Amino acid sequence: MKKIISLVLGSVIFVIIGYFIGTVFLKPKPEHVVLYEGTPQEQKMTVAPASFVGTDIETPxxxxxxxxxxxxxxxxxxxxxxxTTEKVIKTRMNPVFPGFGDDDFFKQFFNLPEGWGERKATALxxxxxxxxxxxxxxxxxxxxxxxxxxxxxxxxxxxxxxxxxxxxxxxxxxxxxxxxxxxxxxxxxxxxxxxxxxxxxxxxxxxxxxxxxxxxxxxxxxxxxxxxxxxxxxxxxxxxxxxxxxxxxxxxxxxxxxxxxxxxxxxxxxxxxxxxxxxxxxxxxxxxxxxxxxxxxxxxxRAWLGVKIQSVDDHTAKAMKLDTRNGALIAEVVEDSPAEKAGIKVGDVIIKFDGKEVKDPSHLQNLVSNSEIGKVKDLVVIRGKKERKLKVKLGELPESIKTASKSTDKSFSKLGIQVEELTPYLAQEYGYDSADKGVIVTRIDRESEAARVLRPGDILQRIGDKEIHTISDYKEAINDVSGEYILVLVKRRNDTFFVTLEVPK
CATH class of the missing domain: 2.40.10.120 (Thrombin, subunit H)
Structure with missing residues (x-):
């Protein structure tokens, strides 16, 4: 009898345990839906996110x-x-076969007359x-x-x-x-x-x-x-x-x-x-x-300084032993310009204009052009590794600069060559020492006598009996030439030699 009671109780307990497991653990759960509303619910974060800005900066x-x-x-x-802009453009066209007027072969083959037409071109x-x-x-x-x-x-x-x-x-x-x-x-x-x-x-x-x-x-x-x-x-x-x-x-x-x-x-x-x-x-x-x-x-x-400028890159800075790569290097000074009157020289590096640090040539150009004409501005230049302070009275940019430059001769001389003053930049570009003197040949007329013996990059150090240091020296020597031939002292890299050029009549 005890065994029967024990079996019955055991069965009941087993049924109760089974029912509990089935209802609690095996009952299917309803689908969980997340709603994203306009106002986010506050969430606790285990780890605070990293910030790219300081805590004192409010992030909008x-x-x-x-x-x-x-x-x-x-x-x-x-x-x-x-x-919207509109312009009438004249185009050559054929009245018989429109669209084929520009084809010369088609026109000649059919012996078609020429004519002109118009079309409207628009731009937005x-x-x-x-x-x-x-x-x-x-x-x-x-x-x-x-x-x-x-x-x-x-x-x-x-x-x-x-x-x-x-x-x-x-x-x-x-x-x-x-x-x-x-x-x-x-x-x-x-x-x-x-x-x-x-x-x-x-x-x-x-x-x-x-x-x-x-x-x-x-x-x-x-x-x-x-x-x-x-x-x-x-x-x-x-x-x-x-x-x-x-x-x-x-x-x-x-x-x-x-x-x-x-x-x-x-x-x-x-x-x-x-x-x-x-x-x-x-x-x-x-x-x-x-x-x-x-x-x-x-x-x-526009206000005008009267210089040709170029950037100071790493190679130029090293060649000139400069500590900065900012500024504008003076490659040319125009005669009778505000720059010449202020004492600016070829090879100077302008690093400050009117108290503002000059970043590059474009920056200097805009600083000057936006200045008032006739105003005196302070300049700081590097010359020979030392800073110098200059004052320049800006002029008005002329429509065309007719005066000759003191550092370049852009027209072919009677010898058939173009030359520039030997700036530190050109010296570095052509492999010369910055202490070398003379003017450097930049272009040569192929039909000239000079093309036979000279090359771009040659330095002309003497013409006739006159030593050449500047463009003015060069022009004066050329104007003084008399006779059929002229003797020119040339430096080409590490070699120095004379050449004889025939003077065109």
Whole structure:
């Protein structure tokens, strides 16, 4: 009987345990759904995340960034315009078979008459309203070839524009429309711009249908030069904000909505003209003076120093035993220029202008050109490893420099050669010692007598009885030549020898 009771109790206990296991552990769980709401729930973190900024710097939220971009687009877009230019181009065409007029073989084979036709060419660009009177800042290349210029505002109003002035050297232009209720852009200070800052580009890429496109990026670099062939004054802001054809002349603004640049150019790989993340804008501080001069005077008035300059690279710095790679090396001084009157010499390195450190030749060029004509500026130059302080009274940049340079002769002389003074840079380039004296041959007329015995890189140390140290010495010796032949002392690397040249009649 006891065994039966024990079996029954054991069975009951076993059933209870089985039921408990089945209901608790084997019962299927409901699907767990995570809801992402606008307000995130506070979460405890076991390990604090690493920070790239100091604890004293407040990191703005994504919502704050979003609101900033929306506000900038809303406030700046009315200041940006779409510019369409139109030009009539004459083309040779055949009245019988249009499209085959340029094929000379086709024309001759069928004995077809010649004729001229016309077609309209249009170009697209952007601009920025800078004054309530209707002045618009844009790029020179946007309007320079246009015979008719149309401006469309954000509210779809259209106006004909007139060109107030252009400046190809900076690729800037000012046009004007007669319109009311315009909203000018707020001009910022591009000198205060820092690499890494957020910027927005606004313009009309590719098509009028894409007018007022807004793209965002950062300032990738500052002071970029040698970007546009033929442009003399460059100090571009580089950005990765998307800039495409049609954006030229549009606005580049900072996170405060201030205009800090005029979008101008893009870098391409040759296969596509679209954005590759490398765009360039003219700093607004450079554009301000150009714009003011064009509006008030109809042309740009620039200050002038009167020198030819080049960069100080590592090899040049080592050859001149310089501690710095900044500054601008003087390769040429123009006669009767402000630089000559101030005592600037070939081989000097300008490291400071008006209290500002000179980074490179482009930087010096912009510092000088933006200065007031007639003002006396302080210079610091390195000459013979020592710093010297000079004062220069800036002149006005002439339309064309007719005076001869004291350090180069760019025309072929009667001997059929071109020469330059032996600067430290040229000495290093051609393998000479900086202590060598004379003028160096840079080009030779192939048809001249000199081509038979001279080479580019030869140093002319004496002509006839006159020792040659400068371009002036060289010119004087050439002018004094008489007779059929002239004796010239030449240094070629480590060799020095005389050559006899026949003097052309």
């Amino acid at each position: 939220s994504l919502q704050a960034f979003n609101e900033a971009f929306v506000k900038i687009a809303k406030n700046v877009n009315p200041s940006v315009v779409t510019i 660009g952007s601009g920025v309203i800078v004054d309530e009177k209707g002045y618009i800042l844009t790029n020179n290349h946007v309007v320079e070839k246009g015979e008719k210029i149309k401006v469309e505002l954000i509210d779809k109003r259209e106006y004909k524009a007139e060109v107030i002035g252009t400046d190809p050297r900076t690729d800037l232009a000012v046009i004007k429309i007669k319109a009311k209720d315009l909203k000018p852009a707020i001009l910022g200070n591009s000198d205060n711009l820092k690499v890494g800052e957020w910027v927005l580009a606004i313009g009309s890429p590719f098509s009028e249908n894409l007018a007022h496109t807004v793209t965002a990026g950062i300032v990738s670099a500052k002071g970029r030069s040698n970007i546009i062939p033929g442009a003399s004054y460059e100090s571009f802001i580089q950005t990765d904000a998307a800039i495409n054809p049609g954006n030229s002349g549009g606005a580049l603004v900072n996170i405060r909505g201030e205009l800090i640049g005029i979008n101008t150019a893009i870098a391409t790989n040759g296969a596509t003209a679209g954005n590759l993340g490398i765009g360039f804008a003219i700093p607004i501080n450079l554009a301000k003076k150009i714009m003011t001069d064009l509006i008030e005077k109809g042309k740009v008035i």
